[in-house]
Amino acid sequence: MTANKADNTDTVKHAEATPETAQPYRELGLKDDEYQRIREILGRRPTDAELAMYSVMWSEHCSYKSSKVHLSYFGKTTTEQMRSKMLAGIGENAGVVDIGDGWAVTFKVESHNHPSYVEPYQGAATGVGGIVRDIMAMGARPLAVMDSLRFGPADAPDTRRVLPGVVAGVGGYGNCLGLPNIGGEVVFDSTYLGNPLVNALCVGAMRVEDLHLAHASGTGNKIILFGARTGLDGIGGVSVLASDTFSGDETTAGRKKLPSVQVGDPFMEKVLIECCLELFREGIVVGIQDLGGAGLSCATSELASAGDGGMHVNLDRVPLRAKGMTPAEILSSESQERMCAVVKPSDVDAFMRVCAKWDVTATEIGEVTETGRLVITWHDEVVVDVPPRTVAHEGPVYNRPVARPAEQDSLQQPIELPRPSTSDLRDLVLRMAGSHNLSSRGWVTDQYDRYVRGGTVLSQPSDSGMIRIDEESGRGVALSVDCNGRYCKLDPYTGAQLALAEAYRNVAVSGATPVAVTNCLNFGSPEDPGVMWQFEQAVRGLADGCVELGIPVTGGNVSFYNQTGSTAILPTPVVGVLGVIDDVRRRIPTGIGAEAGETLLLLGTTSDEFGGSEWAHVVHGSLSGLPPKVDLAHEMLLAEILRAGSRDGMVSAAHDLAEGGLAQAIVEACLIGQTGARIFLDSEQDPFVQLFSESTGRVIVAVPRTEELRFTDMLTARSMPWRKLGVVDPESKALEIQDVATFALEELANAWQGTLPALFH
Amino acid sequence: MARVVVDVMPKPEILDPQGQAVAKALPRLGFQGVTEVRQGKRFELEVDDSVDDETLTKIAADLLANTVIEDFTVRRLDA
Numbered sequence A: 001m002t003a004n005k006a007d008n009t010d011t012v013k014h015a016e017a018t019p020e021t022a023q024p025y026r027e028l029g030l031k032d033d034e035y036q037r038i039r040e041i042l043g044r045r046p047t048d049a050e051l052a053m054y055s056v057m058w059s060e061h062c063s064y065k066s067s068k069v070h071l072s073y074f075g076k077t078t079t080e081q082m083r084s085k086m087l088a089g090i091g092e093n094a095g096v097v098d099i100g101d102g103w104a105v106t107f108k109v110e111s112h113n114h115p116s117y118v119e120p121y122q123g124a125a126t127g128v129g130g131i132v133r134d135i136m137a138m139g140a141r142p143l144a145v146m147d148s149l150r151f152g153p154a155d156a157p158d159t160r161r162v163l164p165g166v167v168a169g170v171g172g173y174g175n176c177l178g179l180p181n182i183g184g185e186v187v188f189d190s191t192y193l194g195n196p197l198v199n200a201l202c203v204g205a206m207r208v209e210d211l212h213l214a215h216a217s218g219t220g221n222k223i224i225l226f227g228a229r230t231g232l233d234g235i236g237g238v239s240v241l242a243s244d245t246f247s248g249d250e251t252t253a254g255r256k257k258l259p260s261v262q263v264g265d266p267f268m269e270k271v272l273i274e275c276c277l278e279l280f281r282e283g284i285v286v287g288i289q290d291l292g293g294a295g296l297s298c299a300t301s302e303l304a305s306a307g308d309g310g311m312h313v314n315l316d317r318v319p320l321r322a323k324g325m326t327p328a329e330i331l332s333s334e335s336q337e338r339m340c341a342v343v344k345p346s347d348v349d350a351f352m353r354v355c356a357k358w359d360v361t362a363t364e365i366g367e368v369t370e371t372g373r374l375v376i377t378w379h380d381e382v383v384v385d386v387p388p389r390t391v392a393h394e395g396p397v398y399n400r401p402v403a404r405p406a407e408q409d410s411l412q413q414p415i416e417l418p419r420p421s422t423s424d425l426r427d428l429v430l431r432m433a434g435s436h437n438l439s440s441r442g443w444v445t446d447q448y449d450r451y452v453r454g455g456t457v458l459s460q461p462s463d464s465g466m467i468r469i470d471e472e473s474g475r476g477v478a479l480s481v482d483c484n485g486r487y488c489k490l491d492p493y494t495g496a497q498l499a500l501a502e503a504y505r506n507v508a509v510s511g512a513t514p515v516a517v518t519n520c521l522n523f524g525s526p527e528d529p530g531v532m533w534q535f536e537q538a539v540r541g542l543a544d545g546c547v548e549l550g551i552p553v554t555g556g557n558v559s560f561y562n563q564t565g566s567t568a569i570l571p572t573p574v575v576g577v578l579g580v581i582d583d584v585r586r587r588i589p590t591g592i593g594a595e596a597g598e599t600l601l602l603l604g605t606t607s608d609e610f611g612g613s614e615w616a617h618v619v620h621g622s623l624s625g626l627p628p629k630v631d632l633a634h635e636m637l638l639a640e641i642l643r644a645g646s647r648d649g650m651v652s653a654a655h656d657l658a659e660g661g662l663a664q665a666i667v668e669a670c671l672i673g674q675t676g677a678r679i680f681l682d683s684e685q686d687p688f689v690q691l692f693s694e695s696t697g698r699v700i701v702a703v704p705r706t707e708e709l710r711f712t713d714m715l716t717a718r719s720m721p722w723r724k725l726g727v728v729d730p731e732s733k734a735l736e737i738q739d740v741a742t743f744a745l746e747e748l749a750n751a752w753q754g755t756l757p758a759l760f761h
Numbered sequence B: 001m002a003r004v005v006v007d008v009m010p011k012p013e014i015l016d017p018q019g020q021a022v023a024k025a026l027p028r029l030g031f032q033g034v035t036e037v038r039q040g041k042r043f044e045l046e047v048d049d050s051v052d053d054e055t056l057t058k059i060a061a062d063l064l065a066n067t068v069i070e071d072f073t074v075r076r077l078d079a
Helices: A012-017 A032-042 A048-057 A068-077 A113-118 A120-136 A157-177 A237-241 A266-282 A295-306 A327-332 A345-357 A388-392 A422-433 A485-490 A492-508 A529-549 A614-620 A632-647 A661-673 A687-692 A705-717 A745-760 B017-028 B053-064
Strands: A086-088 A095-100 A103-111 A141-151 A181-188 A197-207 A222-227 A287-290 A310-314 A338-343 A362-369 A374-378 A381-386 A456-458 A465-468 A476-482 A513-522 A553-559 A572-581 A598-603 A653-656 A676-679 A699-704 A722-729 A734-737 A741-744 B002-010 B041-047 B070-077
Touching: A012 A381, A032 A048, A032 A381, A048 A295, A048 A327, A048 A381, A048 A388, A068 A529, A068 A553, A095 A513, A095 A553, A095 A572, A103 A120, A103 A476, A103 A513, A103 A553, A103 A572, A113 A120, A113 A157, A113 A197, A120 A141, A120 A157, A120 A197, A120 A266, A120 A287, A141 A157, A141 A266, A141 A465, A141 A476, A141 A572, A157 A181, A157 A197, A157 A266, A157 A745, A181 A465, A181 A476, A197 A476, A197 A513, A197 A572, A222 A266, A222 A295, A222 A345, A266 A338, A266 A345, A266 B017, A287 A295, A295 A310, A295 A327, A295 A338, A295 A374, A295 A388, A327 A374, A327 A381, A338 A345, A345 A362, A381 A388, A422 A614, A422 A661, A422 A687, A422 A741, A422 A745, A476 A492, A485 A492, A485 A529, A485 A572, A492 A513, A492 A529, A492 A572, A492 A632, A492 A653, A513 A529, A513 A632, A529 A553, A529 A572, A529 A632, A598 A705, A614 A661, A632 A699, A632 A705, A653 A661, A661 A676, A661 A687, A661 A699, A661 A734, A661 A745, A699 A705, A705 A722, A734 A745, A741 A745, B002 B053, B041 B053, B053 B070
Parallel strands: A141 A181, A310 A374, A513 A553, A676 A734
Antiparallel strands: A086 A095, A095 A103, A103 A197, A141 A197, A222 A338, A222 A362, A287 A338, A310 A362, A374 A381, A456 A465, A465 A476, A476 A572, A513 A572, A598 A699, A598 A722, A653 A699, A676 A722, A734 A741, B002 B041, B002 B070
């Protein structure tokens, strides 16, 4: 920075007097024309503090400058009908949905990819902390978290460094906070080596009337910063870490090399949650915003531009943890566990009393003004004087070149892969069950507290996570996050719809009705036209899919620059679907054997579909062809049938077929239910195709024998393709696939559960 | 043989929740006047004379400290 010493601060007056001073805008991630635009907006050169604010807020991470033009498609395609249950949508801290009985549920997923590569434990931990604060900022009590994790090959040395740290960080923060972790994903692929994905989801609930939005309205209202003190952590994190291809370059701010990762304090966050909830109950919060990426720069400019437009902040009042911090550093610090509230002057005392009760430091740092400008002072001198909207919302918008990659056509040409004979299928079932991506995630999820708070109804290894919201009625929500990056690589439009269909189906097989969607779009560099094409296709696929399903996208997050050198990750649009269930006691479990005497049915149609399949990946290391076809009308019918089945007590278990096909699904249904089964295949179709094809829209359903006729009559009446798959066999402790092989459950369990412990224990 | 001490401390700008918790507990227990506490860890290694300083630094950097968020010092105690 041009001036660092506290007594030599770069004030607005100084900036006006020294227009020629060279500024390190490039090092802060700003392009030449972006810097020129700042000068035009201000009519002078920015001060150091202003430059810091603009550079973080105009970074890809905060401004969505490359994605905005595409994301607007979500808004354009959302109909009034889809919006009817939505209380808050894209643009707020998190989407909010009315789930009935006076309850509103808010949920969102956000990436913390780059920090988790640099420092896996703290990166993942603060990822959880950040998304939890987003949920708090909506006025809700956070109830559960989920994590969608992706790593390099399971046996790669760097994965041994990153995975245990990330898992411990997710568990450490969430467990200390007292939030159950109810599911998620762990996926391995070589493209994530050097660029792991850590996508954290949080869900919270509140009474509909308690919804809080981030507005700083009412001239004279006070701005109160509360929570942890502000230190030197994470400075430059947003602008450099999240927006530039990883170069190991740490020459960001003026000071010596600063750590770009932050250390969180979950116990502080826990207190902050309770403090916020009491403040909401007291009704003394006009507006509230969490401090995440870009810290105070983001909170002040967003609060001001969402309200009446003006704000005055006195930076001298911000409680600091480090000595000699400059205004620019205070504004861009990413110290964790901080919140910013707008409070009426008459409520300030009450606000302070609540914070004191919880031992939370709270400081009045400024007030709402009618000037239309965000003015920040330091040592009685003005260091920032900007129109807040130009910082928060009117950043650059790029229409980046989009081009279908030249190799896409050859990628979509299916390669004929040698297929196993029926006598090889026994070994293949075991090999697939123990493969890196299909094996039990128990080693990971067992490190998370899944039942704290006592509201967890379903968690891993169930198809979705489910929590009870209303103690009286049993009303609850189910959540699933899914994505298959290989499908998306082959066809990003269909791949995104497949992710949507999978999450939708996972929620439906639990007996819940899908109502809303969130997403976390992880892609490579937006400066690569091929990556932008993947992004555009995925956004369109997801938005068009949501229209067909009639459920809205309520919010999301974009993470670009996920690449190592010129190699981008597989396009990974992680889709989260939220479903509502009237009474969690009517949930459908994933494992079979809940009732004596069950018949197994297979719903849906099996075709010869191996493009992007787990079999092609595990056995041949091959990725080619087209992903399975997606049929969303069929998915909706499937969901309706499962809901009817759960409501009328006709279904005792259900498990959806996904990666690894029928073989994997029946293995999991047996092992999760710790019950054997006898199934038979269709003599008209190749056994290998039946067992390993990844045709979508298929579910294994267990029905009590007494309900079999009623259920199958319904299937036929509603034109749902089905066939009898077999029977549950509690005596045998084995899975028999007739004319193929018989497996003792113990043998399957060893194969399925042994893989991750052997790699990481 | 020599005794080597490796002190590991969170970097000055990194949040130290444990140190803060200790600092907050002190006045509650009646101890006044402590304005800041930072908590680190100390390793004591019994080391052959064949192990040189470079190796000790590598041991500290690779295993004992997480250099992304921690600093360390290595010193040999006189036998």
